[in-house]
Amino acid sequence: MTSTTWTRLAVPALAVSAVIVLTSLTPAQAAPVHPVGTWGASADEVGGAVGAAGLTDRSVRNLVHTSLGGSGVRVTLSNAFGDRPVTFTSTHLGLAGDGAEVVPGTNRPMTFEGADEVTVAPGTEVLSDPVDATVPADATLAVSFHVVGESGPITGHDVATQTSYVSGTAGADVAGEEAGAAFTTQISSWYWVESVVVEKPRRVRTAVFFGDSITDGNGSTAGADRRYPDQVADRLVTSRFAGRFGVMNEGISANRVLADSTGGQRGLDRFRRDVLDQPGVSTVVVLAGINDIRWDHADDASDLITAYRDLIAQAHSEDVCVVGATLTPYEGGSRYTPARDQVRVAVNEWIRTSGEFDGIVDFDAATRDPARPARFLPAYDSGDHLHPGDAGYAAMAEAFDLSLLECDR
Incomplete structure (x- = not known):
């Protein structure tokens, strides 16, 4: 069994690069593990006109920063404050590059109980299946997904102190793209993503x-x-x-x-x-x-x-x-x-x-x-x-x- 490790390279100033390294699981990784949070942001209603009205058939790319590296990565999507079910498809996790870009070769699809689409009822949240990759500590990740139909009020985190992105064209699912060109709208909140979890020894x-x-x-x-x-x-x-x-x-x-x-x-x-x-x-x-x-x-x-x-x-x-x-x-x-x-x-x-x-x-x-x-x-x-x-x-x-x-x- 193998696991993908995302490793940062030493590169010149202002450049961003990464490689994918395939490594066998070590005995320590095979030992009993449990989930540990490497990033989190409290769920709330996102303010402003967009937060209240929601999105319709748009892709979102949230940038979040890890504290701890680890494998078996899972992401929580929350609709805790929504007024209707929200359907997400084409959910991906990768290393953030420049702007809305994802470092080439790192954008990994995520599933939910084996499916690549999930509908989250209002007042609830869902946890993805583990992604077969190891994320670094102290790294910025891109959590991308496409919102199907009208979302209604957005659950997220209003003051992110971080720029994330929304696609500019309704209907086009661009969550799986590593290029950032389609993500033309900058946002200062996190939309729907609530936590990133890794598997670690107890x-x-x-x-x-x-x-x-x-x-x-x-x-x-x-x-x-x-x-x-x-x-x-x-x-x-x-x-x-x-x-x-x-x-x-x-x-x-x-x-x-x-x-x-x-x-x-x-x-x-x-x-x-x-x-x-x-x-x-x-x-x-x-x-x-x-x-x-x-x-x-x-x-x-x-x-x-x-x-x-x-x-x-x-x-x-x-x-x-x-x-x-x-x-x-x-x-x-x-x-x-x-x-x-x-x-x-x-x-x-x-x-x-x-x-x-x-x-x-x-x-x-x-x-x-x-x-x-x-x-x-x-x-x-x-x-x-x-x-x-x-x-x-x-x-x-x-x-x-x-x-x-x-x-x-």
């Missing part, structure tokens, strides 16, 4: 990063994969934990813990789907609550403390460890007031001192200006005083003690 686990726009990477450079969970994944590769954890980002911009919003279902209600139901999850990092404070859903620290205890109880019931993260400063940002900031300060004090989380990471201390603690250090500010920029997300990743992921319940 000691390898999934770490889920759960939260709002700061976990989602709002304010980072689009297409550069500089969200703080991405940069934690980069650190893992060069640490003693290399190959031990896949990283899934389950942040949603504008999300709240206590109340539904334009940022989707409240955290208390989506926690099971987006965290506990993920494959191989052992640890979740919770950085959430700043939007509840900003929009007066948490008038007192006790409102969020009660919610955190609920999340901890949900996770512990599934033997999943919970790392609590302090809320970052936002003086000068939208809806900042000193009174609201006092709630944030009190919440952070509880996170640091309560002992109720399995571990903590102090993102507040890592990003604040020592001379003005309610505000970001200027070098870490994206410019809106609410979200970090690339340097701020790097500081958060550096502040994260990787041994927190070893927590075992």
Whole structure:
């Protein structure tokens, strides 16, 4: 039995290339395995006119970035927030090249229970059959498919901080093409794709990063994969934990813990789907609550403390460890007031001192200006005083003690 390995070549700057190498399965690959998430994005309703109206007979090419390499690759397509069944055909997985191109020789067809077409009912999702290929760690993949007929409202991930593509001609199925010329429309959301999963030995686990726009990477450079969970994944590769954890980002911009919003279902209600139901999850990092404070859903620290205890109880019931993260400063940002900031300060004090989380990471201390603690250090500010920029997300990743992921319940 053979498996296809997609390997990047050393090439001159600005060039992209790859080769296909056929390799026999090693004894380690033949050992008992289980699914581990290498990429994820929380499902929600995609905003804007296109998101509401949907697509009709168009091909979509989503670009997503792996954290962990592996074989037996599967992809989840979600119609969780659709209002009708959506049919997908010609689903493919390949290595992303320049723009909408796929690296030649890597675009592999995917099936669903052996069929090359699948219809996903509203409120549900489907997991593909394994693709006989090994994907690299820290690589951008192209997940392509054709939408048959009228899709209705699109389930996806609104703020991707990544450019993906839709074909320009209705009716033409171009998902299997490696050229990108037919994908003439750029989109800044991910459409219908929810996760990428690989098969790994059972000691390898999934770490889920759960939260709002700061976990989602709002304010980072689009297409550069500089969200703080991405940069934690980069650190893992060069640490003693290399190959031990896949990283899934389950942040949603504008999300709240206590109340539904334009940022989707409240955290208390989506926690099971987006965290506990993920494959191989052992640890979740919770950085959430700043939007509840900003929009007066948490008038007192006790409102969020009660919610955190609920999340901890949900996770512990599934033997999943919970790392609590302090809320970052936002003086000068939208809806900042000193009174609201006092709630944030009190919440952070509880996170640091309560002992109720399995571990903590102090993102507040890592990003604040020592001379003005309610505000970001200027070098870490994206410019809106609410979200970090690339340097701020790097500081958060550096502040994260990787041994927190070893927590075992």
